[in-house]
Amino acid sequence: MKNAVVVYSSKYGSTKKYAEWIASDLSCELFEKKDITAKKLKQYDTIIYGGGLYAGGVNGIQLITKAFDQIKDKNLVVYTCGLADLQDPNNVQSIRKSLNKVFTQEMQDNIQVFHLRGAIDYSKLSTVHKIMMGTLHKMLLKKDAAARTNEDNQFLETYGKSVDFTDKQSLSPLLYHVKSLY
Numbered sequence: 001m002k003n004a005v006v007v008y009s010s011k012y013g014s015t016k017k018y019a020e021w022i023a024s025d026l027s028c029e030l031f032e033k034k035d036i037t038a039k040k041l042k043q044y045d046t047i048i049y050g051g052g053l054y055a056g057g058v059n060g061i062q063l064i065t066k067a068f069d070q071i072k073d074k075n076l077v078v079y080t081c082g083l084a085d086l087q088d089p090n091n092v093q094s095i096r097k098s099l100n101k102v103f104t105q106e107m108q109d110n111i112q113v114f115h116l117r118g119a120i121d122y123s124k125l126s127t128v129h130k131i132m133m134g135t136l137h138k139m140l141l142k143k144d145a146a147a148r149t150n151e152d153n154q155f156l157e158t159y160g161k162s163v164d165f166t167d168k169q170s171l172s173p174l175l176y177h178v179k180s181l182y
């Protein structure tokens with residue numbers, strides 16, 4: 001697909017894996033966020049940005065929010081990649097809520113957002129991330145079991161393990177949306 005680009009920011013590889021699948025399916029260009037500038041982004045008609053979820057925030061989303069005024073006339077797609085179970089509407093709602101803290105109303109109206117599920121391997125986490133996850137784990141253990149949300153329980157179940165929910169099929173809605181633009 002001409003004039004489309006996939007840009008990603010990925011710490012442990014899941015968002016990158018999705019970016020590669022998208023770029024391969026659409027036959028379009030692929031960049032890691034650090035290798036592309038807002039000026040270069042402007043050359044494309046369709047911009048797909050993917051970032052991993054970290055404490056609710058989308059890794060590297062500033063590339064899109066800062067460049068928005070220059071690229072708002074383009075087809076804009078953002079995908080998030082996180083561990084939360086997307087079958088649970090509360091999880092999707094909470095991702096959207098966090099995203100809308102950094103998106104203006106105009107961004108919300110102009111950017112099509114998709115959510116994908118990633119992976120985690122605790123043995124490969126950076127020291128800072130291990131500490132963050134360890135702190136959250138301790139907090140959740142102290143929380144009354146009846147007050148824990150599904151997301152809390154899932155965190156506790158997967159804590160310390162290696163799990164991978166990446167799924168090529170889950171890209172279908174995003175790919176369908178992008179193809180329908182042409």
Ligand SMILES: Cc1cc2nc3c(=O)[nH]c(=O)nc-3n(C[C@H](O)[C@H](O)[C@H](O)COP(=O)(O)O)c2cc1C
Pocket residue numbers: 009010011012013014015016051052053054055056057059081082083084117118119120125129132133
């Ligand atoms: C410190 C930390 C915080 C995280 N916060 C969230 C979160 O808020 N929501 C979520 O769904 N996943 C969260 N995750 C899981 C990551 O989003 C998941 O591992 C994802 O696959 C990362 O993608 P990447 O490796 O491409 O950066 C977190 C992981 C770490 C290590």
